[in-house]
Amino acid sequence: MAINIKDITINDIRDAIENENKELLLEILNEYYPADIAEILDELSLDESKFIYGLLGKEEGAAVLMELEDDIRERLITSFSTREIAHDLIDNLDSDDAADLISELPGNLRVDVLSQITDRQQAQDIADLLIYPADTAGGLMAKELVKVNISWHVVTCIREMRSQAAEVEHVYSVYVIDNHNVLLGLLSLKSLLIASPRDKIIDLYTPDVISVKAYQKGEEVAQIMNKYDLVVLPVVDEIGRLIGRITIDDVVDFIKDEADKDYQLMSGISHDIETSDKIWELTQGRLFWLIVALFGGIIGSRVISNYEEQISINPEMAFFMPLIAAMAGNVGVQSSALIVQALANNSLSGGVFPRLLKELTVGLINGLVCSGLLLAYSLIYTPSFALSMTVSVSLLSVILFASVFGTFIPLMLNKFKIDPALATGPFITTSNDIIGLFIYFMIGRMMYGMF
Amino acid sequence: MAINIKDITINDIRDAIENENKELLLEILNEYYPADIAEILDELSLDESKFIYGLLGKEEGAAVLMELEDDIRERLITSFSTREIAHDLIDNLDSDDAADLISELPGNLRVDVLSQITDRQQAQDIADLLIYPADTAGGLMAKELVKVNISWHVVTCIREMRSQAAEVEHVYSVYVIDNHNVLLGLLSLKSLLIASPRDKIIDLYTPDVISVKAYQKGEEVAQIMNKYDLVVLPVVDEIGRLIGRITIDDVVDFIKDEADKDYQLMSGISHDIETSDKIWELTQGRLFWLIVALFGGIIGSRVISNYEEQISINPEMAFFMPLIAAMAGNVGVQSSALIVQALANNSLSGGVFPRLLKELTVGLINGLVCSGLLLAYSLIYTPSFALSMTVSVSLLSVILFASVFGTFIPLMLNKFKIDPALATGPFITTSNDIIGLFIYFMIGRMMYGMF
Numbered sequence: 001m002a003i004n005i006k007d008i009t010i011n012d013i014r015d016a017i018e019n020e021n022k023e024l025l026l027e028i029l030n031e032y033y034p035a036d037i038a039e040i041l042d043e044l045s046l047d048e049s050k051f052i053y054g055l056l057g058k059e060e061g062a063a064v065l066m067e068l069e070d071d072i073r074e075r076l077i078t079s080f081s082t083r084e085i086a087h088d089l090i091d092n093l094d095s096d097d098a099a100d101l102i103s104e105l106p107g108n109l110r111v112d113v114l115s116q117i118t119d120r121q122q123a124q125d126i127a128d129l130l131i132y133p134a135d136t137a138g139g140l141m142a143k144e145l146v147k148v149n150i151s152w153h154v155v156t157c158i159r160e161m162r163s164q165a166a167e168v169e170h171v172y173s174v175y176v177i178d179n180h181n182v183l184l185g186l187l188s189l190k191s192l193l194i195a196s197p198r199d200k201i202i203d204l205y206t207p208d209v210i211s212v213k214a215y216q217k218g219e220e221v222a223q224i225m226n227k228y229d230l231v232v233l234p235v236v237d238e239i240g241r242l243i244g245r246i247t248i249d250d251v252v253d254f255i256k257d258e259a260d261k262d263y264q265l266m267s268g269i270s271h272d273i274e275t276s277d278k279i280w281e282l283t284q285g286r287l288f289w290l291i292v293a294l295f296g297g298i299i300g301s302r303v304i305s306n307y308e309e310q311i312s313i314n315p316e317m318a319f320f321m322p323l324i325a326a327m328a329g330n331v332g333v334q335s336s337a338l339i340v341q342a343l344a345n346n347s348l349s350g351g352v353f354p355r356l357l358k359e360l361t362v363g364l365i366n367g368l369v370c371s372g373l374l375l376a377y378s379l380i381y382t383p384s385f386a387l388s389m390t391v392s393v394s395l396l397s398v399i400l401f402a403s404v405f406g407t408f409i410p411l412m413l414n415k416f417k418i419d420p421a422l423a424t425g426p427f428i429t430t431s432n433d434i435i436g437l438f439i440y441f442m443i444g445r446m447m448y449g450m451f
Numbered sequence: 452m453a454i455n456i457k458d459i460t461i462n463d464i465r466d467a468i469e470n471e472n473k474e475l476l477l478e479i480l481n482e483y484y485p486a487d488i489a490e491i492l493d494e495l496s497l498d499e500s501k502f503i504y505g506l507l508g509k510e511e512g513a514a515v516l517m518e519l520e521d522d523i524r525e526r527l528i529t530s531f532s533t534r535e536i537a538h539d540l541i542d543n544l545d546s547d548d549a550a551d552l553i554s555e556l557p558g559n560l561r562v563d564v565l566s567q568i569t570d571r572q573q574a575q576d577i578a579d580l581l582i583y584p585a586d587t588a589g590g591l592m593a594k595e596l597v598k599v600n601i602s603w604h605v606v607t608c609i610r611e612m613r614s615q616a617a618e619v620e621h622v623y624s625v626y627v628i629d630n631h632n633v634l635l636g637l638l639s640l641k642s643l644l645i646a647s648p649r650d651k652i653i654d655l656y657t658p659d660v661i662s663v664k665a666y667q668k669g670e671e672v673a674q675i676m677n678k679y680d681l682v683v684l685p686v687v688d689e690i691g692r693l694i695g696r697i698t699i700d701d702v703v704d705f706i707k708d709e710a711d712k713d714y715q716l717m718s719g720i721s722h723d724i725e726t727s728d729k730i731w732e733l734t735q736g737r738l739f740w741l742i743v744a745l746f747g748g749i750i751g752s753r754v755i756s757n758y759e760e761q762i763s764i765n766p767e768m769a770f771f772m773p774l775i776a777a778m779a780g781n782v783g784v785q786s787s788a789l790i791v792q793a794l795a796n797n798s799l800s801g802g803v804f805p806r807l808l809k810e811l812t813v814g815l816i817n818g819l820v821c822s823g824l825l826l827a828y829s830l831i832y833t834p835s836f837a838l839s840m841t842v843s844v845s846l847l848s849v850i851l852f853a854s855v856f857g858t859f860i861p862l863m864l865n866k867f868k869i870d871p872a873l874a875t876g877p878f879i880t881t882s883n884d885i886i887g888l889f890i891y892f893m894i895g896r897m898m899y900g901m902f
Contacts, residue, residue, distance in 0.1 A: 033661070034840070035678045063767070081745075162645050171641050172623060172682070190622050194613050209486070213771040218636055227486045229700035231682050248699050249680040255703065256677070259710035260792060267779050267788030267875065275793040279809060281814045286785050291852075293781045294821050297774025298828055304770045310770050315762040318769040321753045323748025325773040326780070326884055329734045330719050330744045330877055332739050336716030341711060360728060365734045370745050377749055424718065426781055433773055 010043050017048050018065030025055055034060060038067035046075055059343070062092035064102070069272035077093045082109065086116035095122065096142035096250065099129035111364040137221050140251065141235045141244030148201055150184055157187075157195040172232045175242055183234055183242040185209050210402070211236050214243060219258065222251045225344050255273075262340060265426040268293070289426040295431030300325070300437055307441045310448070317444055318383060320391045321437060327370065328398045328436030329429035334361055334425045335406030343410070344422050355409055371396040372409065386444075386451040394443040398436040405432065461494050468499050476506055485511060489518030498610075513543035517552070518674055520727070525555065533560065537567035538770035546573065547701065550580035579694075588672050589665035591702065592686045592695030598626040599652055601635055604649040623683040626693055627656045634685055634693040636660050650676070662687050665694060670709065673702045713791060717784070717875040740877040747881030751776070751888055757891045761899070767835060768895055771842045772888060778821065779849045779887030780880035784856030786810055787875045794861070794871050807858055814854030822847040837895075837902040845894040849887040856883065 008028055029037060029052070037056070041049045041064065053061055053076065067075055075086065088100045090113065102110055117123040125143040132138025146164045148157045161174065168222045174187040185207040195204055211234045212221055225233055225248055235244040264270075268289035277285075304311075304321070311318055355428075375392035382388060406428055410420035459479055467475045480488060480503070488507070491501045492515065497674065504512055504527065516524055527564045528536065536556075539562065540547045553561055568574040576594040583589025599608045599617045609706055625638040636658040648657055663672055676684055676699055686695040711786035715721075728736075753770070756760075827844035833839060858880055863870035 033679060035680075043867070043890070056612070123653075158644060166660065170639075188621075188865060189644075193609060193640075193643075199680055226700075226703055227487075228484060231621070231699060248703070250705065251678075252677055252699070252703060256706065256710070256796075257706070259714070260796075261629070261791060263681075263710070263714055263717065266714065266754075267784045269785055269788065275789050275806070275809075279812050279816070282809075282813045286782075286813070287817050287820060289785075290778065290781060290817055290821055293777055294774070294824060297771070297777055300773050301662070302778075304773070306677060308766050308770075309842040312763055312766040315759050315766070316756070318762050318766075318772065319752040319759075320748070321769065321772055322755070322888060323745070323753050323777040326748055326751075326776065326881065327741065329777070329780075329880070330741060331737075333876075334716045337720065338726050341714060345707075345711075356734075358726075361730050362733045362737070365730070366738050366741055369738060373742070373745060374749070393662075395484055399836055400494075404472055414498065430777065431781070433777055 002096075006211075010040065014044070014048065017044075022055060022264070025052065028129060028439045029055060034063035035067045035245075037064045041076075046079070050079060058088045059092045062089050062097075063241070065089065066093065066097050068102075077101075077105070080431050082112045082116060085109075086113045087118065089356040090126070091119055091122060091408050092142055095129060096140070096244075098122065100133050100134075102126060103130060103134070109383050109437050131345045132266070135218040135254075137216045137235045137246060138212065140218055140221060140254065141246045143244050145175060145234075145242070145245045146171050146173075147242060148187060149175050150176050150178055150202050150205070152201050153197070153206070154192065154195045154199045154201070155206045157201055158192070158197070166182050170193075171248070172247070173234075173245075174203060175209075175234055177242055182320055183209065183236050183239045183240060184209055203264075209234065212246075213238065213441040218251075218254050221246060222255050222258070222443075225251050226255070258344065261426075262344060262421040263423040265419070266337065266340075268426040279366075286443055293426045293430050296426075296434060300430075302435045303434060303438050304441070310441070310445065312318055314384070314387070314444075314448060316387050317390070317441075318380060320378075320387075321376075321440065324391070324394055324398055324436050324440045328402045328432035329396060331363065331402040332406035332432040332447040333364075333368070333424060334430050335403050336410045337421075339410040340421050340424055343414055352411055353355060355411070356404055359403045359407045360400065367396040367399035368402075369397065386448045388446040389451060392449040393441040393447065394436075398432075399444065401435065401439065406434070409448045461491065464491060464503075465495070465499065466884070468495075468502050469754065473506060476503065480506060485514035486518045488515045490526075493520050493523055496626070496671050499528060500527055509539045510543045512538050513548075516540065517544065521555075522728075528552075528556070533563045533567060536560075537564045538569060541577070542573060543566050544571055545593050545595055546580060548593070550577045551572065551585075555579060561603060571725040572696035572744040583665060586705075587665065588663045588668040588669070588686045588697060589704065591669055591672060592665075592697045594695050594753050594865075595622075596626060596685075596693070596696045597622055598628050598632075598693060600637060601629055601653050601656070603652050604648070605643065605646045605650045605652070605655070608652055609643070609648075620722045621698070623695075623698070624685075626660075626685055626696075627652060628693055632692045632855065634660065634687050634691060635663055638704075640740070655681070663697075664689065669702075669705050671895060672697060673706050673709070676702050677706070680783070693810050707794065713795060713872040714873075715787065716870070716872040719877040721824070743879045744881050747877075747885060751885045754885060754889050759893075761892070761896065765838070765899060767833060767838050767896075768841070768892075770833075771829075771838075774825075774890065775842070775845055775849055775887050775891045776884040778846060779883035782814065782850050782853040783857035783879040784875060785856050785865045786814075786863045787871075787879050790858055790861040791875055794865055803859075803862055807855055807864070810854045810858040811851065814851045817854075818847040821850065837899045841891070841895040843899040844898065845887075845891040848890050848894065849883075852886065853883045858885070 013028065041052060056064060063092060065076065093101065100115060103243065105113060114123060114127065128143065146161055148160060157255060172188065174189065176185045176187050178184055185205045186209045188203045191204050210224065210228055210230065212224060214235055214237055221233065231248045233246045234242055235246060237243050269285050270288045371392040374395055375388055378388040378391055409428065410423040413423055414420040464479065477535060492503060495503065507515060516527065519527065545551065553564060556564060565574060565578065570844065579594065597612055599611060622640065625640065626634060627636045627638050629635055636656045637660045638652060638656045642655050661675065661679055665686055665688055672684065682699045684697045688694050688698060719738050721739045756813055821845040825846055826839055829839040829842055860879065863872040864874055865871040
């Protein structure tokens with residue numbers, strides 16, 4: 001039976017499950033990596049997933065499980081017994097993945113599982129890791145690493161490494177420690193390959209090593225690894241003892257999550273939601289900011305209602321209200337987005353006032369160009385000179401105001417340790433809408449008085 | 452003279468440069484990594500930077516240069532002679548960095564520099580790399596790698612690796628090839644450490660290796676490395692011959708750049724700008740979308756002007772115009788942002804119609820909640836029943852429309868191979884503003900006719 005695995009579809013897999021065609025399924029699974037199998041499982045029903053999962057080896061099953069979407073993993077795990085979780089799963093995971101998995105379990109189950117882990121070292125490592133919040137260096141690190149004592153020779157070192165390396169999936173660096181487990185430096189695998197067995201570690205190692213403390217923020221860890229182009233980063237405790245290592249793949253996820261979060265905040269989405277989420281989750285994640293914007297709009301309507309008489313006399317003033325509000329919103333978002341991004345990339349330098357001055361200059365140039373264009377248009381196409389003056393002068397004022405406001409708010413939020421990304425999106429557009437309309441009618445009253 | 456390096460400020464460094472206090476400067480530079488020195492240089496004037504650069508060793512200088520901000524690196528390099536670039540710089544860089552640097556040079560200088568490189572292998576590698584566009588696997592890869600022939604024994608392998616490894620800064624993987632340089636698999640450094648000298652490579656290596664072709668998109672490379680948690684990824688040509696490798700640090704930058712680009716597009720910023728850029732660059736990057744939004748606003752004003760009579764009779768209709776426009780914009784951005792993010796993460800599954808239906812359901816729930824709140828408010832606070840009906844019915848219609856429109860546009864753009872992120876930000880808000888206002892007045896005319 002010659003089947004080309006490439007042409008297999010989810011429906012073929014469903015059929016094979018229904019017919020319990022294990023032979024075909026095993027042939028298919030054999031062709032894929034855990035991340036691919038996880039993608040298949042994400043598409044299947046719980047019962048179908050369980051069937052496939054049952055065909056996988058313990059180690060492969062554990063790897064697949066870690067790659068699943070969070071909600072699908074949760075559903076699958078709750079169908080396992082405590083014993084299955086502790087023995088088949090946890091024992092086959094790296095300590096960091098195991099700790100993440102256990103921290104996702106409900107509280108009572110967590111203790112049961114921990115107590116049933118047979119590998120005492122693994123249980124101890126997991127308990128150590130569970131201390132740290134998920135977004136700290138300690139929460140991102142794994143305990144598996146290869147370390148050698150500075151007093152050793154290469155030959156001892158290689159012997160020791162053989163036994164340690166069996167536990168560690170990928171060896172990128174060998175850490176050099178003293179008798180008290182204090183991190184002293186790095187030994188590259190390259191230098192070990194080149195060394196002779198009698199060479200001393202102390203003569204081969206690099207004493208210069210970048211490390212982080214366990215309670216440093218995940219964001220900082222990501223910045224450090226990115227800045228120094230690191231693939232793996234050792235984690236030390238308060239007195240410099242080596243307690244774990246963070247690999248770049250965990251940090252890439254962190255960088256992506258952070259970027260996604262800022263993006264969603266800017267687009268007015270409060271929870272971390274994805275298109276594949278259920279309708280109720282999608283609704284929840286979006287409703288909050290819509291209601292904020294709605295209240296902003298209602299306040300805006302009250303501002304305008306103060307000028308009811310003016311509108312009924314000069315209804316043409318209403319034509320440009322949405323333009324003024326939209327431009328204020330757009331400029332505000334541009335300014336705040338630049339600040340949020342600079343803060344996220346840690347590339348903001350200089351004080352608040354030079355920055356406001358710079359934004360004001362940019363705002364002045366953009367404002368002059370835009371209001372010039374609008375003046376030209378309105379002089380040609382609208383009947384009233386007072387209206388032309390109103391729209392162009394208020395557009396300039398509104399752009400200037402929104403530039404400064406959009407710069408100032410995220411800087412202030414950041415100063416008070418509030419996520420500056422909150423300032424982007426609906427908040428800044430709604431505030432600028434309201435204030436923009438207020439400026440518009442003030443200037444309108446003035447202009448219609450003058451011309 | 453006991454100076455704590457931690458307390459050194461940019462001003463201290465400036466003073467030391469002015470006094471030509473090389474001893475102090477060398478002491479400071481010695482404490483820092485290239486990425487840190489680059490950060491210092493980013494703050495200094497060109498002359499000051501040149502002074503510091505002159506104090507660095509050739510290798511360290513080259514490393515610092517690659518970490519500088521693009522515009523500062525460009526300024527510094529143009530002050531070098533062709534000979535200095537070819538000999539002191541290029542020879543001390545990895546082939547990928549060297550190729551990036553050369554591709555930044557003006558055309559005529561590029562040929563001069565290439566012809567003056569003394570290391571023929573490096574010159575050949577760079578010429579090979581310059582063929583590939585920057586955003587492909589070929590553009591991201593380096594030529595330096597460690598490879599062994601499948602027919603070798605461990606002892607030959609280690610001897611060969613010693614000579615190859617001297618060229619390669621970090622060795623993460625050893626590639627196994629056949630006599631025609633076709634990639635066959637991987638050899639982990641761990642297995643080499645554990646093996647005995649007489650073992651054969653063919654018995655030790657892993658035949659299963661994920662690779663990419665040279666012309667695959669950078670985005671795909673990032674997705675593959677992220678999905679399979681890879682630190683390094685081999686690149687092959689069309690017939691499977693090993694031509695280079697991509698390391699994760701280059702891809703992290705790529706992931707960040709992509710995320711930054713989408714973020715900036717959403718906030719109405721067209722070029723890749725940063726707060727530290729010059730005022731003219733900042734203005735340019737933002738003016739385009741402001742003018743787009745301005746024209747949108749002008750079209751909106753023409754839509755409204757068709758209803759001038761209605762506004763002068765019922766001026767209260769103008770109160771809620773900005774609210775309707777803003778809500779349309781916000782909902783549109785939410786919908787389009789979710790699609791853009793799902794496309795960027797490659798996590799979009801299912802067809803267009805189920806997705807539109809889902810969005811429509813979410814829109815219906817959010818629309819009913821928001822328009823219910825607005826109806827309650829307007830019944831209490833505004834005099835006219837017709838107005839209450841107009842605002843609430845049109846808010847619901849506008850939210851439904853914007854959900855569908857915001858979902859549809861990025862999906863369509865993506866189908867026609869246009870960056871879907873263009874649909875977010877000013878484009879979607881402006882279109883939704885105009886259409887929202889149109890819907891509002893249509894419904895207003897109907898309601899004021901009925902009640």
